[in-house]
Amino acid sequence: MNQPQRGHKVHAPVSDGPPRRVFAMVLMVVSSVVISFGGLIIRNMEDADPWQINFYRSIALMVAVTIILLFQYRRLAITYVKGIGQSGIVGGIMLAVAGITFLQSLAHTTVANTLFMLSAIPFITAGLARVLLRERLRPATLIAMVTAAIGISIMLSEGLGVGSIYGNAMALTTACCFASFAVIVRRNRQTDMLPTLLVSGLVIMIVGLFMRIGDLGISLHDLLLCFLWGGLLSGIANWTFIVAARHLAAAEVTLIMLLEFALGPTWVWFFVGEEPSRWTLLGGILVIASVAIRALVELRLSR
Secondary structure (H helix, E strand, O other), X not given: OOOOOOOOOOEOXXXXXXXXXXXXXXXXXXXXXXXXXXXXXXXXXXXXXXXXXXXXXXHHHHHHHHHHHHHHHHHHHHHXXXXXXXXXXXXXXXXXXXHHHHHHHHHHOOHHHHHHHHOOHHHHHHHHHHHHOOOOOOHHHHHHHHHHHHHHHHHHHHHHHHOOHHHHHHHHHHHHHHHHHHHHHHHOOOEOOOOHHHHHHXXXXXXXXXXXXXXXXXXXXXXXXXXHHHHHHHHHHHHHHHHHHOOOOHHHHHHHHHHHHHHHHHHHHHHOOOOOOHHHHHHHHHHHHHHHHHHXXXXXXXX
16 A cells, blocks of 8 residues: 655545445434433542543544544554644644533533533534535524523523633633534544544643642542543544444434434433523523424434
8 A cells, every 4th residue: 555645635445335325314313321420430539620520531532533543544644643733733722621611610610511512513503504604504504593591591691690600601602612523524524533632632731731830639430430431432432433424414413413412411401400590491492492393303304
């Protein structure tokens, strides 16, 4: 096999025959269900703070991604890491900021608030793609975006009253940064952007080390949870998501992703007893309903 020339984009290899759509859907469901346990893991930490959690979680995720890359590309793994270029570095930084603000949000508001905010990611992505990539927005998308914005406003207004405005703002920041990452991936869809997770993990590790220098000691219980979350859950979720998303329509991916936002608060509510408020449920229902209806409409149109 000839190695790609230096300075050129490295494209992900395409298999001769794509896997069956039903298999891709199963992988997508597995990805959403697995990653939905993140909030429950956070609530079961003993004393580790968000900076410590992010530090060790990033180490585990980087190890998992490295193993996946070596398994996929073997001796060419380093070449594919370099192939992400400047766009991959920027995307990794956006993903790092999203990871940092995500834990800050969970530390200052409920899991339901955080995940319901994140369910607006498809619409923020659509808005950014319209501005940056000149992608046309259909009327149905605009209506759904307005509805989702109303739901987010309800949750933010509640935060002003109960002191969780910082947590809600961090969740909104997470959604914006992840949407920016999604636009970068979309713009470079021919390149395997999995190595951006290495950039993200490195940035988070450096920031966590700076914020908690000399104070990174955590219990074995918390360390194992960090490794479980970062190495196993996030590793499996990111890999299955990337594989499945290549063989499904965007509407199908968005629809199945709703499992994460619906199941995340459910696990915490069931196992920990963290019950979301009525206003949080109302705002979350508006956001998720707008995403679901828009996805179903897009799926019907695509058929």
